[in-house]
Amino acid sequence: MGDLQSLSDLFQNKLFRIPDYQRGYAWKQSQLIDFWDDVMNLQEDRYHYTGLLSLKAVPKSESIGWGNDKWLLDSGFKAYHVVDGQQRLTTFSILMNEIVSFAKGLDINAEKNEDEVVICFQTLKSIRSKYISQKRPPQNIITTYLFGYEIDNPSAEYLTYKIYEEPHSGTINETYYTKNLKYAKEFFIDCLNKLFDSEGLDGIENLYRKLTLQLMFNIHEIEDDYDVFVAFETMNNRGKKLTxxxxxxxxxxxxxxxxxxxxxxxxxxxxxxxxxxxxxxxxxxxxxxxxxxxxxxxxxxxxxxxxxxxxxxxxxxxxxxxxxxxxxxxxxxxxxxxxxxxxxxxxxxxxxDEDDDSIQNLENDxxxxxxxxxxxxxxxxxxxxxxxxxxxxxxxFPEQSELTNEEKIWLERLNRIGIGYFRPIVTISLVPELNISPKDRVEFFKAVERFIFLSFRMAAFQSSYKSSDYYRKARALYMREIEISEVTKSLTETATYDMDYAIKNFITRIDKRFSNGDGFYGWRDLRYFLYEYEFEKALLTGIEKLGWKPFTKVEKDKVTIEHILPQTPTKWYWRNQFRQFDEEEIKTLSASLGNLLPLSQSVNSSLQNDSFEDKKSSNTKGRRGYEDGSHSEIEVSHHSEWNAKSILDRGMKMLRFLEKRWNVYFDNEEQMLELLHLEFVNDVREEVPELPLEIIAPGMVDITNGGSSVSTSDLQLDFWTNFVNYCAEIGRTDDIGSRKPLRQNWYDVSIGKTGYHVFLNIIGKSTLRIGLYIYSGEVFTKLEENKETIEQVCGFNLEWYTSRKTSVHKRVLYSTTTDLYDKSKYQESFNWLITHFDKLKEALDAVD
Structure with a gap:
């Protein structure tokens, strides 16, 4: 073992470089926190053993390529390679640089040079000269850093220009390791600010003393080159094992x-x-x-x-x-x-093969x-x-490649479905030296994706099925022993040969899932299938309405795949709509493929029991309606109602899409019905009369004011329907009465303004409201400047500041109270809305 030295002793006329065989900076948050805590918890009269530091002296003859750094070696400095301990030395160097920068940046030092600012009786200039860098006199053009990487290391420039902040960097490539350097710098900047806030300059000086005088390294100099590489292969750096x-x-x-x-x-x-x-x-x-x-x-x-x-x-x-x-x-x-x-x-x-004839002596050689x-x-x-x-x-990351758009689309598909063991051969297909055309690559990608879908997503073969075969084909393709077309043909023929087994196995697996109550919803690859169904529609329109990442992100209490018919229907709408089916059949219908819908925006699972009409339309509950959603949602919204036949028809349509998309062939419609588990839908049944509204499932509200018990959404629809009819009677269908009534508590009215619109609102049982919905803070500020004029013209004071400060959209409100569920007061409420709408519009026209 070597000497025990502090960093003050260590940085005596030495130049440290991370050699070319070393990795980059690997420490992350957990290691940095440990390092900081070790220093902070170190008592002033104690030393902290920081570990072994293995160094290899670099002879002058080997430092010829050190370029502008060689002047410091000529002036008496000795060069060392850091064999073990580079993570700790890098961390120390970054922190020391930040201490100097922090002290120089304090307000009290704003007008001072580094040779005028003092920490622990040392100027910042002397600290920088000892631990960070020196400039070559007399011109001071060349800066040599005492710790750094050899030029061949990709982190060398990043450390110099981004961490030490040497000017005139130009373009610097960033990597995984440079990201760690950047994080360490930001981490220590934050720590120093907090330390200064709590302990002032005394805290910074105590930190400096601990770093330079109390952290002790066991210094071991390696003499033999062989030992250097052996030491490197066997070392671990604070839990960061070498890859x-x-x-x-x-x-x-x-x-x-x-x-x-x-x-x-x-x-x-x-x-x-x-x-x-x-x-x-x-x-x-x-x-x-x-x-x-x-x-x-x-x-x-x-x-x-x-x-x-x-x-x-x-x-x-x-x-x-x-x-x-x-x-x-x-x-x-x-x-x-x-x-x-x-x-x-x-x-x-x-x-x-040591007996290979090609290496035997040849005569006269x-x-x-x-x-x-x-x-x-x-x-x-x-x-x-x-x-x-x-x-x-x-x-x-195909989107960052120079490939054709179609190639990128298919590579994205392979990543979505799970490329598995095909990534090596797919990588080889992109190598330009193989001269594979984009067209042939796309055909190959299609064959790979189909093989994965049939073999692993439908048939659920073991993930290693045929892996050895296609690993060997990967090398054969790379060595130009086979053509890509041969691989494509092999994939296509194998998947087609396995198709019958794949379909039957898929039916068996889905059958088990129906037995468990999940049905298609429990199919692990449902999201991929639904996304592909959606993606085909997006290609036709050129508009993507469903992003893969948001769609696959699982949030607590939210859903991105909705059961249109809820799994446990409680509201009257669903009970009445499926009244001819028993609970087991309803459960099956809910879990069948045609009833599962990908949403472009996740919604709270509590909203899944909303009626079909409510699901189709956007409402105040925080959900986007099918009419404004994904292509699949829009397709479903065209149904006037949702029943068992709707679920069956959509399920069959989706299976036909599966046939076309992956060249899968079901035996007949009976086999498709068996897969969907909907054979019973076509049974002839006796007509069942509608259920009375008095039969209320959980989640309904009971309003007993002379009427039947109905849902809130039914009451809202009734209010707006009567409002629109009243507007028609008095000739106001061109403006305030032009919108279709819906099952929601608000009613939007366009008044020809680009930055906002008027909305009407019914809140609970007793609040009637009119307001402005403003799209941006800029428009709100403009209207706010005319607040006095607006209120003077319309004749009533508005509530301007009910929106959250952080909200981009703003609301301006005016409310009154009434009994919204008393039909005898409907006309009074309608007249209030129309009158205040007219006054508000007149005021807005006056200022806009």
Whole structure:
């Protein structure tokens, strides 16, 4: 073990660099919180052991490529690679930079230079010079940072320009790792502000002392290059275990150091190492390109292994063992005899046959010994990783690709349905060198999607069904041993061959779900099917009304797939509409495919018992009506009523869509009826008289004022129907009486204004209201400026400030009280609404 040193001791004439085989910054919120808590809880008279810091001194001869940083080495600084401990040193450097920036940014220091601001008897200039950066005198043009990444690391520029805030950055690529750097910076800015608010400058100074003097590292200098790579492969950084991709990069760079000069001279070693770095730089960029959804390192590495090497199920779970065994020191040191004129093959096989005739001595050739693992094999492998990474990303995020619109649509479908083990072969199909046309790709994507739908979504085969076959085809396609059309044909024929079994298995599975009471609603892939049914209609209109992410998002107490006929119908409308069916049949009807509707906007599950008329129309309960919803909702809203025949007809229509969309063929209509579980709908039944309104299910309101017991929505419809009829009698159908009466408590009236409209309102049993519904804050402000004039002209004072301050839309109201359920007072209420409407419109015309 080495010396125990504080950071003050550690940063004495040293230059620290993260070497090219290291990963980027991996700490996230939990590690940062632990680090901050450790420092905050550290007592002033105690030291905190921070762990082992493994360093490898970099000889001057190896720092030639350090460019503008070399001047500091010439002035007596010593260069070190950080082998273990980079996460902690990075965190310290970010925090120290933020402390300096925070102190400089205080109001009391606004007019001061860094050499005039003091913390703990040290100027900010001296702190920056010791822990962060120095400028090359005398011109101070070059800035050298004491801690950073080697240039080949994609985080190098980000740390310099975005974290240390060096000016003139230009375009900086962001990755998964740079996102972590950005978060750490923002985290410490927030922590410092809170610390200053609670403890003032004393708190900041105490933090600085703890960081520089009380955090102790056990310093271990590694002498041998071999030990460097061994140490890297075995270390863990505070719970952030190295990924297989990180291990493999380290291994490959290590292997470049083992070749003798005959096989790989110094120039070629440097070039091979650069190609490895370039490959990993590209891979990490692509995997972290979508910062909100970074892709898995190990998943990509395994997929590429499937593409590149011979797949066998025996090795299926041991891909990293295979790779680390393939790219191992023993394969460098083990020699085989080869003729000096023999061309080294670049095609990589997962096993090397030592008896291969192609490496036997040829007559008159001079034999030499070379490593079993050739440098070109490493080069070919890493360049393949680099080339494929972009297309792996495109399979996940096709909208960011240069593919045709139709290709993007089908890739999105594959992601929605669950692409599974097909992602490697789909990735390969995008590689330009294979010269696959967009048309052939689309046909291939269609075949993959159909295969998945039939085999896994209908038949529920095991998820590994045929995986070995298509993994092997993936490599064969990549190696140009087969054409994409052969794969497409195989997928189509296999799915068609399995179709009969798939349909029967699907019927059996759905039958079990009906037995459980869920029916089609319990089908795991219902959302995908309903979305595709909706998507076909969207393609015809060019208008997308249903987004996949909102549709699949599950919120507590909300639904995005509605049972049109509720699962447990309680309201009179539904009981009366399905009165000829018993409870078991109603339950079956509710769970059948034709009764399930994708909603463009999730609604509270409590609204599912609304009558069909209420569901069709938007209302004050916070739901958007079918008439204004998805294409599927609009289609359903064209029904004048919803009954058993409606459910059966729509179910059959959807199954015919299934047949057409996935080339599925049911035996006959009887088989389709069996799947829908609706054979009983066509039975001849005796006519059942309508149920009386007095039979009230839970959820109905009982108004006993000389009338029958009816629902609130029925009463609202009655009020507005009589209002519209009254308007017609007095000749007001062109303006206030022009709207169709609905089962809702409001009635909108357009008055020809672009920023607002008038609405009429009945609230509860006794409140009658007229108001303005204003679409934006700007329009509200304009009307508010004319408040006095408006109220003077209309003759009554309005309520201007009932809307929430955060609401974009605003309401201006005027109300009165009456008995809304007393029909004898209807005409009085109607006249009040019409009179106040006319006065309000006159006032608005006067100011607009």
């Amino acid at each position: 297989n991709l990180e291990l493999l990069k380290n291994r490959l760079i290590y292997l470049t150091t083992l070749y003798d000069d005959v096989q790989l001279d110094v120039i070629d070693k440097d070039e091979l190492r650069k190609q490895i770095n370039d490959a990993w730089k590209e891979v990490y960029y692509q995997l972290g390109r979508n910062q909100n959804a970074p892709l898995s390192d190990d998943e990509f590495l395994r997929a590429h292994w499937i593409m590149y090497f011979h797949y066998s199920r025996k090795k299926g779970d041991d891909y990293i063992k295979f790779l680390l065994n393939k790219f191992s020191a023993k394969n460098i040191f083990e020699k085989q005899v080869v003729a000096i004129d023999e061309e080294i093959p670049e095609v990589i096989e997962d096993e090397v 001079i034999p030499i010994e070379i490593s079993k693992l050739k440098p070109n094999e490493i080069r070919s492998y890493v360049n393949s990783l680099k080339d494929v990474a972009k297309y792996w990303f495109y399979t996940h």
